[in-house]
Structures are given as C-alpha cells and as structure tokens.
Amino acid sequence: MRYYLPFLTLLLTLLLAPSARATQQLKVLAWDGYADTDLVREFEQQHKANVAVTYVYSDDELWSKVNEAKNGGYDLLAVNTAELQRYIQKGLVRAIDTQRITNIPQQLPRFQQRNSIPGLVKNDRTYAIPYTYSEMGLIYNRKLVHQPPASIKALWDPAYTGKVLAFNTSNHNFTLAALSLGITSPFHQSPEQLQLSARRLIELRRNILTFYSSPQEAVKLFKTQEVALIYANYGSQQLKALADIGADVGYVMPQDGTLAWLDCWAIGQHASPLAEQWINFMLEEKASLRLTNVHGLANTLDESSAHRDAKLIWLEPIENADARIRLWEQIISGDVMERF
Amino acid sequence: MGSRIVIKLTIWIALLSLLSAGISVYFTYTHSRALLIQSSKDKLATATQVLANRYSFFIADITKDLLFIAQLPAIEEIASSHSPQTDKQRMRLANALSGFLRSHEEYIQVRFIGAHNHGLELVRVDKTQNAVHIVEGMALQEKAHYSYVYNTLKLKQGSVFVSGIRLNKERGLLDGYGKPSVIVATPVYGTNGNVFGVIVINVDLEKMFALIETDIPAGIDVIATNSAGDYILHPDAEKTFGFDKGARVLMQNDIPVTQHIFSGEVSSLVAEVHDFRFPEKQAVISLTKVPFATESDEKYIVLGLISNLDAVLEDSRQLGITSLQISLAFGVLFVLLSLILARKITTPLQRMATTFARFKQGDPVPELSTNRDDELGLLARNFSIMAKKLNAQLMELNTQRQYLHKVAHHDGLTGLPNRILLEDRIEQALISARRDKAEIAVMLIDLDDFKPVNDKYGNDIGDKLLQECAARMLTCIRETDTVARYGGDEFMTIVSARELQLRGMSARHISRQVADKIRTALNQPFKIDNFLLNISCSIGIAIYPQDGDDKNTLIKHADLAMYYAKSTGRNNVKLYTDTQTD
Numbered sequence: 056m057r058y059y060l061p062f063l064t065l066l067l068t069l070l071l072a073p074s075a076r077a078t079q080q081l082k083v084l085a086w087d088g089y090a091d092t093d094l095v096r097e098f099e100q101q102h103k104a105n106v107a108v109t110y111v112y113s114d115d116e117l118w119s120k121v122n123e124a125k126n127g128g129y130d131l132l133a134v135n136t137a138e139l140q141r142y143i144q145k146g147l148v149r150a151i152d153t154q155r156i157t158n159i160p161q162q163l164p165r166f167q168q169r170n171s172i173p174g175l176v177k178n179d180r181t182y183a184i185p186y187t188y189s190e191m192g193l194i195y196n197r198k199l200v201h202q203p204p205a206s207i208k209a210l211w212d213p214a215y216t217g218k219v220l221a222f223n224t225s226n227h228n229f230t231l232a233a234l235s236l237g238i239t240s241p242f243h244q245s246p247e248q249l250q251l252s253a254r255r256l257i258e259l260r261r262n263i264l265t266f267y268s269s270p271q272e273a274v275k276l277f278k279t280q281e282v283a284l285i286y287a288n289y290g291s292q293q294l295k296a297l298a299d300i301g302a303d304v305g306y307v308m309p310q311d312g313t314l315a316w317l318d319c320w321a322i323g324q325h326a327s328p329l330a331e332q333w334i335n336f337m338l339e340e341k342a343s344l345r346l347t348n349v350h351g352l353a354n355t356l357d358e359s360s361a362h363r364d365a366k367l368i369w370l371e372p373i374e375n376a377d378a379r380i381r382l383w384e385q386i387i388s389g390d391v392m393e394r395f
Numbered sequence: 396m397g398s399r400i401v402i403k404l405t406i407w408i409a410l411l412s413l414l415s416a417g418i419s420v421y422f423t424y425t426h427s428r429a430l431l432i433q434s435s436k437d438k439l440a441t442a443t444q445v446l447a448n449r450y451s452f453f454i455a456d457i458t459k460d461l462l463f464i465a466q467l468p469a470i471e472e473i474a475s476s477h478s479p480q481t482d483k484q485r486m487r488l489a490n491a492l493s494g495f496l497r498s499h500e501e502y503i504q505v506r507f508i509g510a511h512n513h514g515l516e517l518v519r520v521d522k523t524q525n526a527v528h529i530v531e532g533m534a535l536q537e538k539a540h541y542s543y544v545y546n547t548l549k550l551k552q553g554s555v556f557v558s559g560i561r562l563n564k565e566r567g568l569l570d571g572y573g574k575p576s577v578i579v580a581t582p583v584y585g586t587n588g589n590v591f592g593v594i595v596i597n598v599d600l601e602k603m604f605a606l607i608e609t610d611i612p613a614g615i616d617v618i619a620t621n622s623a624g625d626y627i628l629h630p631d632a633e634k635t636f637g638f639d640k641g642a643r644v645l646m647q648n649d650i651p652v653t654q655h656i657f658s659g660e661v662s663s664l665v666a667e668v669h670d671f672r673f674p675e676k677q678a679v680i681s682l683t684k685v686p687f688a689t690e691s692d693e694k695y696i697v698l699g700l701i702s703n704l705d706a707v708l709e710d711s712r713q714l715g716i717t718s719l720q721i722s723l724a725f726g727v728l729f730v731l732l733s734l735i736l737a738r739k740i741t742t743p744l745q746r747m748a749t750t751f752a753r754f755k756q757g758d759p760v761p762e763l764s765t766n767r768d769d770e771l772g773l774l775a776r777n778f779s780i781m782a783k784k785l786n787a788q789l790m791e792l793n794t795q796r797q798y799l800h801k802v803a804h805h806d807g808l809t810g811l812p813n814r815i816l817l818e819d820r821i822e823q824a825l826i827s828a829r830r831d832k833a834e835i836a837v838m839l840i841d842l843d844d845f846k847p848v849n850d851k852y853g854n855d856i857g858d859k860l861l862q863e864c865a866a867r868m869l870t871c872i873r874e875t876d877t878v879a880r881y882g883g884d885e886f887m888t889i890v891s892a893r894e895l896q897l898r899g900m901s902a903r904h905i906s907r908q909v910a911d912k913i914r915t916a917l918n919q920p921f922k923i924d925n926f927l928l929n930i931s932c933s934i935g936i937a938i939y940p941q942d943g944d945d946k947n948t949l950i951k952h953a954d955l956a957m958y959y960a961k962s963t964g965r966n967n968v969k970l971y972t973d974t975q976t977d
Contacts, residue, residue, distance in 0.1 A: 217545075261513045265540045268638075280545075388566035389514070389536030 079329050081106045084120055084132040086318070088350035089187070090337075098336050104329060114138050121147055121323075130326035131333055133186065135316045136174040137242075137370040143182050148321040150180035155331035158338035159184070166355040172317065173371050183319030184334050186343075187352045189290040190315035190367050191227070192308040194297065199283040203305055207312030208235050209284060211255075216262050218283035220273055223266035225383035226373050227288065227314060232256050234312035234368070242371040246378070253382045253395045260386060270296050277302055292351055308365040315367040400744075401737040408733030409726065416722030423718045428711035432679070435707045436665045439615075439681040443663070443700050446617065447685045449607045450698055454579070457596055458555045458689070460499070461581045464594050465552075467491055470507065473517065474583055474591040485518050489529040492520045496527050501606060503571045504597035507583070510548055510590050514539030517592060523570040536567050542692055547580040547593040550690060556580045559692035560600055560619075560627045562639040568597075575600035575627060575636060604628060615702045616672065618680070620646045622693040624657050630672050630701075646697070656682055656697055670703055677704040743771045747778065754782060806880040808858055809865035817879035817887055821946045824889050828939055833896055835939045836906035838888040839953040840868070840913060843931040843965045845884035852926060859923045860930070867919075871912040887953070888913075902938050903970065910934045910968040918966065931966035933957055942971040 081104050083090060090108045099106050111117040114135070121129060121142065134142060142148045153159060159167060166185040169175040175183050193204055199218065200209075210219055210231075222228070232252035233241035244252060260266075264280055267273045270293045273285055277297060287293045287306065294306045320337060322330040336342060343354035353362060373379065385394065464470070469488035473481045485507075492505045507518040516535040521528050538544045547556040558578035563571055577598050585591040608617055619628035624645035626635045637644035647654040652666045663683035670678035682699035766772065804816035812820065824835045842864065849857035861884065868878045872888060881887040892905045914932055921928040935957025943949040952971040960969035 260540055261537070263540060264545060265542060384564070384566045387540075387564075389516075389538045389540075390567065391515070391533060391535070391537060393533055 079104045079327065081131070081329055081333060082124075082129045082323075083108045083333070084111060084117060084129045085109075086111060086133055088346065088352065089133050089318075091345060091349075094336075094342050094345065098333065101336070102329060102332055106333075118142075127323070127325040129323045130330045131323065132321050133318050134183065134321050135318050135370060136172060136183070137316070137372050139174050139183050139319065139321060140372045142321060143177055147324055148182055149324045149326065150182060151184060151322055151334070152328065152331055153181050153184075155328060156184065156335045156338065158335050161338060161340075162355045163358060172369055174369075175319065183321040184338070185317050185319050185355045186334075186337060187346050187354060188315050188317040188367070188369075189292070189353060190308055190313050190362075190365065191290055192287050192306050192313055194285040194287045194294055195305050195307065196277075196283050197303045197305055199281070200305075203307045204284065205307075205309060206235075207231060207309045209309070210286060211235065211258055211262055213262065215283040217264050218281055219259075219263040220276055220282055220285040221259060221263045221266050222286050222288035223268045223387065224288065225379040226376060227370075228256055228259075228383065229253075229379045230314060230373070231286075231312060232259065241368075243374045249375075249378060249382060250395055253386060254392060256383075256386050257390075257392050257395065260389075266387060273297075274300060295351065306361070308361060308367070310366050313365055313367055314370060316370045400741050401734065404737035404740070405730060405733045408736070409730040412729035412733075413722075413726045416726055420715065420718045420722050424711065424715040427714050428708070431707045431711050432667065432704065435702065435704065436667075436679050436681065439679050439700055439702050440663070440665045440683075442611070442615070443681040443683050443698065446607060446611075446700065447683050447698050450685055450696075451688075453603060453607060454557060454687070454689075457579045457598060458581075460495070461555060461579060461594055461596055462553060464492070464495065464505070464596075465581050465583055470583055470594070471586075473507070474585040481517075486529075488518045489520055492518065493527045493529060496520050496522050501599050501602040502596055503574075503576065503599045504568065504595075506595045506597075507592055508538050508544055508595055509592040513537040514541070514544045521568060521570065530567075534567060536565075543578045543580045543595060544593055546690060546692075547582050547595075548590050550582045552582060552584050554581065555689040557687050557689055557691040559621055560696065562636045563597070564639065571597075571599060577603070600627070611700070614706070615700050618646070618682070618699045618701055620697045622657070622695050622697070624648075624653070624697075627696065650680065653680075653682060653697075656684060667704070668701075670701070672701070673703070677708065678702060679704055740771075743767075743775075747771075747775060751778070809862050809880050811865050811869075811886070812877060812879040814879065814881055817877065817881065817889075818946060820877050820879075821889055821949065824891055825939060825944075825946065828891065831893065833891065833893055834902035834941075836888075836890040836902045836909075837937050837939070837949040837953045838890060838906060838910055839881065839935045839950070839957040840886040840888065840910075841933050841935075841957050841961065842884040842917070843933055843961070845930060848928060848930065852928075856923055856926060856928075860921055860928060863921050863923065864917060864930075867916040868913055871916055872909060876909075887950075903936075903972075906936045906938065907968065907970070910936060914966065914968060933960040933965050934968045935960055935971065936968070937971045 079102070083095075083106060085108055087110055095106050095108060098104065109120065109129075111120060117132065117134060117138070118141070121132060122145075128147070132142075132148070139148070162185070165171070169181055169185075172185065175181060175185070193207070193209065195204060195209075199215075204212075209215070210221060229244065229249065229252045230241040232255040233244055233248060236251060236255055238244060238248055238252070264282065265276065267276060267285075270289045273293060274296050276282060277285070278300065285293070285297075285304075291306065294304065297304050320334045322334075338355070340356060343356045346352040346354045353359075382395075467488065469484050469491060472484045473488065476484065488507060492507075496502050496505050503522050505520050506516050509515050509517045515537050516530075519530040519535055521530055543556055543558045550556060556579070558580075560575060560577045562573050563576045564573070566572065577600055578595060579598065580593045580595040582590050583592045583594060604617060604619075611617065616630040617628050618626070618630075620626050623638075624647045625638045626644055626646060629635050634644045634649075647657055649671065650666075650668050652664070652668065655661045656664060663681070665679065665681045668678055668680050670676040672678070678701050680699060680701045682697050684695045685698050686695040687693070767775065804812055804819075806813045821837060827833070828835045842861075845857070845860070848860060861880075865878065865880065865886070868886060868888070872878055872890065873892065876891065877889045879887050888909065890902065890906050890909050892900070892902065895905050896902060914934060917930060917932045921930070935953045935955065937943055937949045937952035937956060939949055942952045955974055956969045956971040959974045960967040963969065
C-alpha cells in the first residue's frame with residue numbers, strides 16, 4: 056500500500072485538478088425560449104462551464120426566486136426594463152463590464168444607445184443588456200377598418216363603438232390613456248393625472264365591446280362578435296392566433312402609443328466575468344435568431360420592416376400600482392363618470 | 396417408519412389444502428374487490444347523474460323566475476314609459492324584486508339593466524348577510540361591456556343567457572365580491588319591439604351547490620370545472636377559479652384521464668384515481684358534462700363526484716380477512732383429517748409390517764385383515780398366499796437338506812454313520828471327555844472271512860450280511876454310543892458310558908464287555924436268503940486318554956489292537972495295551 060501511495064496521489068491530482076480549476080458554475084434564471092438546451096450545451100463546451108437554467112413564468116416568481124436564492128444567488132437573470140429598477144435599488148444586480156461583451160456592436164443602434172432606453176443605465180453604469188422585446192400594437196379587422204389606424208386614439212373612435220376589444224389590466228391601460236391624452240410622463244402620473252386617465256378609460260369602456268383577459272378569449276370574441284379593433288396586449292403572438300383561424304386582420308404599431316416590454320440580461324451581484332461571456336454568447340446570431348425563428352420573439356440584431364419604423368415606448372416602472380388597480384376595479388365594474 | 400408416512404402424508408395434505416384455500420381466498424378477495432369497486436363506481440355515476448339533473452333543474456328554475464320577473468307589470472311600465480323619469484315605477488319594481496330576493500336564499504342580486512346609457516342599471520337590489528338593499532343613484536353602474544349584457548341584448552324575448560361561472564369581480568356589489576357566481580339573464584322588449592334592457596339574476600354558486608348537494612354523504616366531494624377544465628368547485632378551494640386568480644389549474648393536468656371529457660370523446664366517465672384529498676389513498680371519480688340548453692358563455696360545465704374508496708376497500712379487506720380465517724380454520728381441520736386419514740392407512744400397514752417381522756418359517760400363516768375389500772385387503776391376501784407358498788417350499792427344502800445330510804454322513808447300505816460322521820463324533824466325544832476328565836473307548840471291528848462270503852454268495856448276500864451285522868451291533872450298544880461303518884467290512888464304535896464310569900467302572904472294562912457282546916452276537920449264524928452263514932470278528936480297542944489323546948492316534952491304536960486280535964487267531968478282542976504287554 057505504501058508503495059502505491061505516491062502513485063495514487065498523483066493519479067487523483069491529475070483526475071481532480073482540471074475539473075476543480077476549469078469547471079465554472081453559472082446559474083441562469085430565464086423565461087421559456089430564452090436559453091434552449093442545445094445552446095446551453097454549446098456554451099458549456101466553449102467555456103468549460105456548467106450551466107443550470109431555471110425557468111420562471113411571472114415577474115413575481117422571478118423577484119421571489121432572486122430574493123430567496125442562497126449560495127451567491129443567480130449569475131444571470133432575464134428581466135424587463137420596468138422590473139429591473141427594483142433589482143438595482145436592492146443591489147441584487149451588479150454593473151456590467153460592456154467591454155467584455157464584444158457582440159454589442161452587432162446589435163441594432165437603438166439597443167446600443169442604452170442611455171436612450173430608460174432604466175438600463177444608472178450613474179453611467181450599465182445594468183442590463185437588451186435581448187428580446189415585444190410590442191403591444193393594434194390588430195384591426197380589414198373588413199371593417201379600411202385604413203390602418205395611425206393612432207392609439209382609434210380605440211376611442213366612435214366609428215368603432217361596441218366593436219373594440221381592450222385588455223383587462225390596470226397598469227398598461229392607465230399608461231395608454233395618458234398617452235392618448237398627451238400626458239408627457241405616462242408611467243409617472245400625478246393623482247390628478249390618474250383621475251384624468253380614469254375618466255379617459257371610462258370613455259374607452261363606453262366605446263368598446265368588452266375587456267378580454269387572454270389571447271384565446273380574444274380569438275373567441277373575434278369569432279362570435281363583430282370586432283373591428285383589438286388592443287394586442289400579447290403582440291404579434293396574438294396576431295398569429297387570429298391568422299390561424301383565418302381572420303382577415305392587420306397589425307399596426309401606432310407612432311403615438313405603442314408600448315413595448317424589453318427583456319434584458321442582468322448580472323447577479325456575485326457573478327464572475329463568465330456572466331458577461333454568457334451575454335456575449337446570447338448576442339451571437341445563432342442564439343438571437345433562434346428567438347425570432349423558433350419562438351416568435353423579436354431579437355436585438357435585426358428587425359422586421361414593421362419594427363424598423365415603429366416608435367416603441369419601453370415599459371417603465373409605474374408610479375403607484377395599487378392606486379391604478381383600485382381605480383381600474385371601479386372602472387371595469389361600471390362606475391359612472393360622475394364618480395371620478 | 397409408519398409415523399414417517401403419517402408425517403409426510405399429513406404435511407402434503409395440509410400443504411395442498413392450504414394452497415387451495417390460499418388460491419380461493421385470493422380470487423375471492425380480488426373478485427369481490429373488483430365487484431365492490433364496480434358497484435361503487437356505478438353508484439357514484441348514478442349520483443353524479445342525479446347531481447347533474449338537479450343542476451339543470453336548478454338553472455331551469457332560475458329561468459322560470461327570470462321569465463316571471465320579465466312579465467311583471469312594473470317592467471312593462473318602465474319599458475314603455477315615454478318619460479325618462481321612471482323613479483316611481485323603478486321603486487315599485489325594486490320593492491317587488493326585494494321580496495323576490497328574500498325568498499331565494501341563493502340569489503344575491505337581481506337587476507334590471509337598460510340597453511341604453513352604456514348598460515346603466517335601472518333597478519338593482521343587492522343582498523347582504525342580513526338584509527336586502529335597493530341600490531340607487533350614483534351607485535348604479537354601467538354594465539354594457541359584460542357578456543351577460545351584450546349577449547342577452549341580442550336574444551329573442553323569452554330566451555335566457557347563462558354566464559360562465561367565475562369569481563364575481565364587480566366592485567360595488569354590497570356583498571359577495573370575489574365569490575363564485577353564475578349570472579342568468581333574459582332580455583326585455585319595449586312596446587316598439589326594440590330591446591329595452593335585460594333582467595339579470597346573480598346566483599351565489601356556493602349556496603346553490605349547498606342546495607344541490609343535499610344528502611351527499613360524507614367522504615364524497617363535488618367537483619366542477621368549466622368547459623376548459625378550470626376548477627370551479629374543488630375540495631381544495633385554492634385550486635378553484637385559477638383563471639380569475641392569475642394561474643390556471645386544470646383538471647386534465649391533475650387527473651389526465653379526464654382529458655377525454657374535454658376533448659369531446661366522452662360525455663361522462665368514471666375512473667379510479669389517486670385521492671388528491673388524502674395522498675396515498677384511492678378514490679373513484681365520476682364526471683359528466685352538463686350542457687346548457689340556453690345561450691351561454693360556455694357550452695357546458697363538467698360536474699362530478701369524488702368518493703373515497705376507503706369504505707369499499709375496507710369491506711373487501713374485511714371480506715378477505717374473513718375468508719382467510721375460514722380457510723385457516725378449514726386448513727387446521729384438513730390437517731387433523733389428514734392425520735386421521737394417514738393413521739387409518741398406516742395402522743393396518745404397521746400391523747402387517749409387525750406380522751411380517753415376526754413371521755418365521757414353518758409358522759402357521761398369520762391372520763391378517765384379508766377380508767378388507769380395498770388395496771390393503773389385497774395386500775394382506777397376497778401376503779397370505781405368498782407365506783403359504785414360502786412355507787411349503789421351505790418344508791421341501793428342509794426335507795431335502797435332511798436327506799442330503801443323512802446321505803453325506805451315513806452309509807447307504809447299513810444306514811450307520813459313515814466315517815466322516817464317525818470322526819466328527821470321536822472329536823465331540825473327546826471334547827466332552829477332556830472337559831469331564833472321563834474316558835472313552837474307540838473300538839474297531841473287522842469281520843473275519845467276509846471276503847470268501849462275498850466271493851461265494853455274491854455281493855447281494857454280502858451286502859445283506861453287512862446289514863444284518865450292523866443291526867446286531869446296534870443291539871449291543873447303548874443309545875448314546877455310536878456304531879459306524881468304517882470301511883468295507885470294518886465297523887467302529889465309540890463308547891463313553893459316562894454314567895457307568897461315574898459308578899466306578901473303567902472304560903476298559905466297559906468296552907471289553909461291549910466288545911464281547913458284539914463278538915458273541917456276530918458269532919450267531921446268519922440266515923440270509925436260505926443260506927446259513929457263520930462269521931466271526933476281530934475287535935481292537937483304544938482307550939482315551941491312556942492309548943492316545945487325539946482321534947487319529949486312537950484310531951491308529953485301535954487298528955493295531957484289531958490286527959493283534961486277528962493275528963492271535965481271530966474271533967478275538969484285544970486292547971491296545973495288550974499289544975504292549977503281550
């Protein structure tokens with residue numbers, strides 16, 4: 056035994072040393088479709104790393120997972136610009152070393168100009184790199200609407216009374232109402248402005264057929280009722296669902312009010328520089344085009360003609376979610392204008 | 396030996412009986428379990444159908460109430476009024492609806508909603524825990540964007556719309572916010588033939604099901620889903636109305652077998668499932684589609700019952716235990732019976748074996764239970780036959796053996812012991828004599844002039860003469876002594892005469908007397924076949940121990956004495972000692 060001991064030690068050293076030195080762990084928190092398994096494997100091989108992807112299905116789930124995480128937490132999280140702010144405030148994410156992400160120049164100019172996207176940069180430090188996005192445009196029934204609506208105000212157009220489908224949600228609807236009223240800070244409304252938006256939403260309520268809650272419900276309503284306009288909360292995804300049933304519909308992104316969420320990669324507070332490599336890998340054509348070709352999501356490298364001309368309003372944190380919910384419940388329940 | 400058969404037989408019979416009992420218990424158990432489960436399924440399916448019927452009747456009753464309200468005179472007054480000021484009529488209707496609401500526990504709200512003014516409520520009566528309230532003024536709301544309004548407004552008079560079952564999220568309701576409810580509505584037409592509004596009844600689903608569910612036993616729970624599979628009723632309230640709470644919970648995900656209902660393959664089903672109420676328990680679930688006869692948000696709901704199988708499984712377990720107990724009791728009985736049976740078989744066998752062991756050659760054939768008419772009787776009978784045959788053969792063998800013995804040890808002509816036997820007897824006599832320190836005499840008798848007789852009269856006469864000599868010599872000796880034919884015309888005698896020796900007589904003397912007696916007897920004429928023959932004999936005697944202490948010496952010395960007697964003139968007796976002294 057004593058004779059073999061040096062040999063065994065050598066063998067163990069040889070076996071264990073490379074893995075202990077080279078295999079880095081990377082914990083990723085993402086949404087379905089953001090990190091396909093084959094891409095993850097490719098990254099693992101390129102960087103001799105071990106990647107564990109955890110999927111989330113809601114903003115709240117993402118928030119609680121990051122807050123409850125132990126052992127250094129997650130290295131990467133896919134989070135939208137509006138949500139990102141509370142992560143920065145709580146110090147859950149760290150600034151990104153953009154020099155290490157060599158694929159950033161491949162992105163479209165609008166995503167490279169991070170200062171023009173609210174929430175990405177704070178104190179001159181970048182906290183998130185845009186990865187994918189989806190806008191909320193208008194779907195119109197070509198049989199009833201002959202000119203693609205140029206403005207979000209079309210939802211209020213008496214020409215379509217009883218033929219409009221709006222979405223049942225508090226925060227976007229108030230933002231939308233403010234946009235239609237020309238309020239300059241639709242995400243940060245004063246109580247008086249919220250009151251104005253509420254009255255505007257009652258006008259909307261009086262002009263629509265109903266508020267829908269899911270893409271399927273919108274499809275069903277389109278089939279059974281006379282619908283001219285749909286506010287597409289689910290974006291192009293929803294357009295596809297209607298096209299699938301043979302609906303003759305068009306899709307526009309009005310210049311004055313197309314809200315859009317922008318999902319970015321943010322890096323956990325304790326993450327190593329490998330996290331930057333992950334983002335760089337995700338900005339390569341292979342990963343980014345996968346978003347568009349397989350999952351129907353927009354990528355940041357190239358864009359469709361519809362997107363090219365669109366003025367997208369990236370979602371921002373709102374001033375007071377509870378106040379909007381309270382007002383919204385009154386509105387959807389049918390309270391009369393006199394009560395606001 | 397016998398007990399070993401008893402043990403083996405008992406064990407085998409016991410094992411077989413236990414095996415058959417076990418098999419029958421198993422089949423009884425599984426079969427009865429299946430039957431009980433099937434019957435439980437059937438019962439549950441029937442109960443589900445009853446539940447579905449009650450639900451349909453309930454909706455039909457609400458429909459009747461609606462249509463009744465739609466025909467109230469106050470409604471017509473409002474609908475046909477030319478003035479927008481209808482306060483008085485609306486108050487009258489509100490009062491009437493209040494009474495209506497009070498008398499129906501499950502109704503939480505009754506409204507008359509106008510088609511104009513964005514579906515502004517004209518009359519609204521809400522129920523709270525304790526009272527009924529007429530809602531007025533600014534509290535009245537615009538409801539045109541609700542499906543029960545815009546859909547009902549399109550219906551013909553007398554038709555009814557049933558909403559999907561969902562949590563009531565309409566703020567402004569005095570009581571019942573967030574409670575599951577179903578809304579039923581019917582249109583009201585004005586005198587001009589245009590639709591004027593809708594009558595809407597809001598039904599508290601929990602109270603409605605409390606009424607429908609009466610007499611459903613404990614352990615059975617009601618489940619309901621909408622046509623997409625979202626739970627509306629579930630023992631775990633957390634799972635219900637997921638679609639209204641942000642995260643859908645579908646029955647087909649929880650219980651995959653139920654997807655056949657939603658895919659339209661079946662309209663009802665009964666299945667055995669894991670009881671989600673109590674992990675690790677089994678339950679039976681019965682589901683049936685309840686289609687709506689009227690216009691509605693959804694084409695149907697799915698109603699069902701889930702029943703624990705505990706009672707059923709306990710029954711079948713009890714049945715299993717009982718049959719196991721019975722089988723065990725019978726098993727014990729079988730063991731006892733097999734013990735008795737084995738004894739019954741082995742006892743006669745044992746008796747036979749003992750008899751066989753005791754049976755000896757020549758014994759009379761033993762009495763066996765030969766009168767039995769079974770295999771044991773046959774065995775006994777065959778044994779008897781075999782024993783008899785054996786006996787007869789042994790007897791024959793014995794006779795032959797005795798004959799052969801005689802032939803081997805006796806002289807064929809005279810019947811006297813031959814030389815072999817004689818020498819053996821001398822040895823025996825010597826052994827006795829050595830032990831008793833007694834004397835014996837060996838006497839050699841040779842016939843004088845026998846050869847001339849043979850030559851003159853032939854062998855036949857010679858033989859007969861030898862026979863007669865032998866007969867005469869036998870008369871001269873004691874029974875205990877031996878006369879043997881030693882050679883052609885030589886005979887030999889052993890004389891022990893112990894009792895005479897005990898009286899003090901010497902062997903020498905006694906043998907002398909016997910020799911003289913023989914000589915005298917043989918001197919008498921023989922009459923053989925009309926020939927008168929005269930012979931004599933010479934006798935030599937050797938005495939143990941003085942003349943020799945072994946057989947051969949004694950014979951040799953008797954021979955010497957005999958020749959001495961012949962040489963001294965025949966017809967004479969000489970002792971060996973005489974040869975020494977003379």
